[in-house]
Amino acid sequence: EIVLTQSPGTLSLSPGERATLFCRASQYVASNYLAWYQQKPGQAPRLLIFGASTRAAGIPDRFSGSGSGTDFTLTISRLESEDFAVYYCQQYIHSPPRYTFGQGTKLEIK
Amino acid sequence: QVQLVQSGADMKKPGASVRVSCKAFGYTFNSYGVTWVRQAPGQGLEWMGWISTYNGNANYAQKFQGRVTMTTDTSTSTAYMELRNLRSDDTAVYYCARTPLGGGLDPWGQGTLVTVSP
Secondary structure, three states: OOOEEEEOOEEEEOOOOOEEEEEEEEEEEOHHHEEEEEEOOOOOOEEEEEOOOEEOOOOOOOEEEEEEEEEEEEEEOOOOHHHOOEEEEEEEEOOOOEEEEOOOEEEEEO | OOEEEEOOOEEEOOOOOEEEEEEEEOOOHHHOEEEEEEEOOOOOOEEEEEEOOOOOOEEEOHHHOOOEEEEEEOOOOEEEEEEOOOOHHHOEEEEEEEEOOOOOOOOEOOOEEEEEOO
């Protein structure tokens, strides 16, 4: 079973700064099958990125994903107040379908 | 508008069963699978399983094997998740999510809080 480890656990930044979140897999992950989600308190998660680097519909272009193999990155170029939330990476295995989530990174206002 | 609407909060006693529903709107139901994910209070996301709305095939996380059953009703575009023999550590918000092949989970239902308490 693939284990996803996210770092840092908590990231404290100010609006306007750049955020870089990491997700490391214990085994190779096909890039098509790596996604990122944002979750705000009391809300369901929202898909940001799939296929490691493709933004989901309606996601602002300040969000970008990159990486391959075992190391993936979510970058938020200029933080806005609504971006402070918890972020999860997730990998997907096709047959049979099963998913694994990272433990999350909390992005908080400094 | 594509959305998934889940059933309301529920409270159960240990040993009981719970069934959560997830009704789909705004898309062709049997063109996408449905994934179920839960989140215990203050914790991260935990994948429970996936079901094909096309043929009903399901794949469950090993942790829930034998205790969970996922089904769909294509006539009402509704997916169901039943969890049996509930324990206090099953207290969580349960989410359903539309699942395309190879893509991310999108959108998610609003979540259903299941509380297990004596």
